[in-house]
Amino acid sequence: MEPVVIQLLNGLSIASILIMVSLGLAVIFGMLGIINLAHGEFFMLGAYCVATATAWGLSPWWGIAAAPVVVGLVGMAAQQTIIKPLYRRPLDTLLATWGLSIVLRQVVRLIYGSGQMMAGSLITGSTSLFGFGYPTYRLFIILVTAAIVGLTFLLYFRSDFGLRIRMVIANRSMAGALGVNTQSTDLWAFTIAAAMVGFAGAIMSPLIVINPDMGLTYLSRAFIVVIIGGIGHLYGVIAGGVAIGGAEAALSFYLRPVVAQILVVFIAVVLIRIRPQGLTGGPRG
Amino acid sequence: MATATTSPAPARPLLGRLLGSAALLFLLAFPAIASDYEVGLLGKFLVFGIFALSLDLIWGFSGVVNFGHAIFFGAGAYAMGILLKALPFAGATYIAALGGVLFPALLALVMGYFLFYGRVSGVFFGVVTLALTGAAHSIIIVNGNLTGGMNGLYGYPPPTLGIPGLWEISWYEANVSYYTAVIGSVGCLALSRWLVKSDFGRALGAIRENEDRAAYLGYDVPQIKLIIFTIACAMAGLSGVLYVPIGFISPDLIGVTMSASVLVWVAVGGRGTLIGAFIGALLVNYLQTLLSDAFVVLWLLLVGLFFILVVLFWPGGIVGLARHEWLRARLRALGLVP
Numbered sequence: 001m002e003p004v005v006i007q008l009l010n011g012l013s014i015a016s017i018l019i020m021v022s023l024g025l026a027v028i029f030g031m032l033g034i035i036n037l038a039h040g041e042f043f044m045l046g047a048y049c050v051a052t053a054t055a056w057g058l059s060p061w062w063g064i065a066a067a068p069v070v071v072g073l074v075g076m077a078a079q080q081t082i083i084k085p086l087y088r089r090p091l092d093t094l095l096a097t098w099g100l101s102i103v104l105r106q107v108v109r110l111i112y113g114s115g116q117m118m119a120g121s122l123i124t125g126s127t128s129l130f131g132f133g134y135p136t137y138r139l140f141i142i143l144v145t146a147a148i149v150g151l152t153f154l155l156y157f158r159s160d161f162g163l164r165i166r167m168v169i170a171n172r173s174m175a176g177a178l179g180v181n182t183q184s185t186d187l188w189a190f191t192i193a194a195a196m197v198g199f200a201g202a203i204m205s206p207l208i209v210i211n212p213d214m215g216l217t218y219l220s221r222a223f224i225v226v227i228i229g230g231i232g233h234l235y236g237v238i239a240g241g242v243a244i245g246g247a248e249a250a251l252s253f254y255l256r257p258v259v260a261q262i263l264v265v266f267i268a269v270v271l272i273r274i275r276p277q278g279l280t281g282g283p284r285g
Numbered sequence: 286m287a288t289a290t291t292s293p294a295p296a297r298p299l300l301g302r303l304l305g306s307a308a309l310l311f312l313l314a315f316p317a318i319a320s321d322y323e324v325g326l327l328g329k330f331l332v333f334g335i336f337a338l339s340l341d342l343i344w345g346f347s348g349v350v351n352f353g354h355a356i357f358f359g360a361g362a363y364a365m366g367i368l369l370k371a372l373p374f375a376g377a378t379y380i381a382a383l384g385g386v387l388f389p390a391l392l393a394l395v396m397g398y399f400l401f402y403g404r405v406s407g408v409f410f411g412v413v414t415l416a417l418t419g420a421a422h423s424i425i426i427v428n429g430n431l432t433g434g435m436n437g438l439y440g441y442p443p444p445t446l447g448i449p450g451l452w453e454i455s456w457y458e459a460n461v462s463y464y465t466a467v468i469g470s471v472g473c474l475a476l477s478r479w480l481v482k483s484d485f486g487r488a489l490g491a492i493r494e495n496e497d498r499a500a501y502l503g504y505d506v507p508q509i510k511l512i513i514f515t516i517a518c519a520m521a522g523l524s525g526v527l528y529v530p531i532g533f534i535s536p537d538l539i540g541v542t543m544s545a546s547v548l549v550w551v552a553v554g555g556r557g558t559l560i561g562a563f564i565g566a567l568l569v570n571y572l573q574t575l576l577s578d579a580f581v582v583l584w585l586l587l588v589g590l591f592f593i594l595v596v597l598f599w600p601g602g603i604v605g606l607a608r609h610e611w612l613r614a615r616l617r618a619l620g621l622v623p
Binding site: 035037082085086089090091092093094095096098099100101102103105106107109110114216217219220221223224227256258259261262265266268269270272273274276 | 396403405415419420426427541545583586597
């Protein structure tokens with residue numbers, strides 16, 4: 001019984017991480033059609049915020065508070081300078097943001113060096129759940145993810161801003177004609193997505209290796225989650241995150257984590273062939 | 286897509302032929318005027334040029350951006366090294382080289398089948414291939430027994446060319462590896478030029494410009510994409526094979542950095558121009574050898590920035606810009622533009 005519960009919790013915690021990393025991407029990439037290959041580097045920057053706070057002797061909580069602001073500003077600048085001029089050239093956006101990801105990696109390398117950084121631990125100890133001990137921090141991450149998902153749905157489905165985003169997604173030129181400022185909607189959607197993934201990086205930082213190249217694995221996993229989950233639905237991210245996270249956790253039980261991640265990529269490719277529209281259906285953009 | 290002027294200039298003028306012949310003469314005579322080190326360096330750049338050319342074939346002419354192109358370069362090099370190790374007899378080099386071309390082609394066939402028939406196109410293709418690069422890199426590292434893992438593959442018998450048993454010559458020799466690179470470059474360039482000018486090439490152009498319309502006209506879009514993808518990846522494998530005598534087989538060959546570099550070379554040289562791939566590869570790598578030893582980190586930072594600028598302001602690359610200016614000059618001479 002114990003392994004089952006622990007594995008379920010592991011799967012849930014991997015899924016939460018993936019959902020948190022992919023949520024912003026699902027809106028800007030899956031729906032608005034803005035491509036950002038520097039998404040993984042935004043995640044990395046978030047983790048470096050916590051590492052910097054730790055290195056300065058501050059509480060890691062300061063890093064977590066600063067991460068969404070810092071990364072949100074970086075995202076805002078990137079959207080204004082690189083992504084906006086390329087709006088009608090999606091493939092070039094892909095390339096330019098790829099260049100941006102190289103630049104961000106190298107800037108971090110110049111400032112902090114190539115070595116690993118440490119983030120101070122936030123919550124230590126374990127909590128007893130159904131009679132089994134599980135690290136409290138991982139439970140905290142699951143709860144935070146649930147809260148973020150709830151907030152995102154609220155923002156998307158219940159706020160004026162969410163309404164504007166949905167209008168732009170449904171019909172960009174019509175939304176513009178009806179007086180929606182599509183450019184400012186793009187900008188804020190992108191900034192919020194960047195802030196969210198920066199926050200995800202900050203929250204994750206105590207659990208993972210922090211180095212300038214860490215973003216790459218999260219980038220490809222996030223895109224796979226969005227594509228597998230199905231483009232065009234916010235809840236596709238949750239389906240995709242649970243599917244990929246569950247598969248990784250299940251395979252990691254039998255295999256080395258690296259092998260499990262390789263297998264997941266291949267399973268994802270096969271899945272794309274079988275179900276191009278993703279798990280939750282919907283039209284392909 | 287901003288790769289507008291991809292059809293080769295209608296009349297390949299005398300100037301172009303002269304430049305081409307001069308470049309070829311220079312390449313052939315280079316070992317006579319340069320040191321072994323420089324010959325080795327230029328050979329390596331030419332191999333990278335073939336690699337870039339293979340990316341340009343799919344990117345510039347069918348609009349498929351492969352972010353995992355290094356998979357096929359590395360697969361060629363690794364297949365060659367592993368086969369050399371496994372076949373310890375004279376003449377094995379030819380079999381190994383053939384394997385180094387066929388294995389990436391097979392890989393491309395399988396991968397392309399899943400992606401193109403799954404209608405994964407445009408940006409999606411870029412993203413999925415990026416994920417696959419990470420997976421391929423991990424596969425190399427995990428299978429240490431076969432590939433040497435993180436340490437790279439070494440200890441294979443030296444590749445030899447010539448007639449097995451009668452007259453053999455080591456491929457490691459600077460001039461030999463250089464001239465194989467030159468022959469490979471010219472051959473691949475000729476093949477690519479023929480390919481893009483053929484009817485098949487025109488169908489490719491149609492798909493790049495408007496996939497749906499090409500499909501309505503009766504073209505089997507996934508099949509055509511699969512064919513060009515396989516050809517291009519076989520060519521990338523060939524460049525990997527040619528790289529074996531010049532460089533070192535390490536997991537870096539399959540890494541994300543290598544995939545990114547080749548994108549930069551093609552973008553700088555000018556996508557959809559074929560020769561631009563060589564120009565970009567030569568220029569960027571030459572600058573890199575001038576600068577990088579002291580400032581590796583800074584160099585990559587500059588490459589990234591430059592790449593962004595090229596994509597934003599200069600999407601045709603060097604060749605695209607040169608053609609544009611040449612055309613302007615012609616029009617100005619005719620008094621058609623101020």
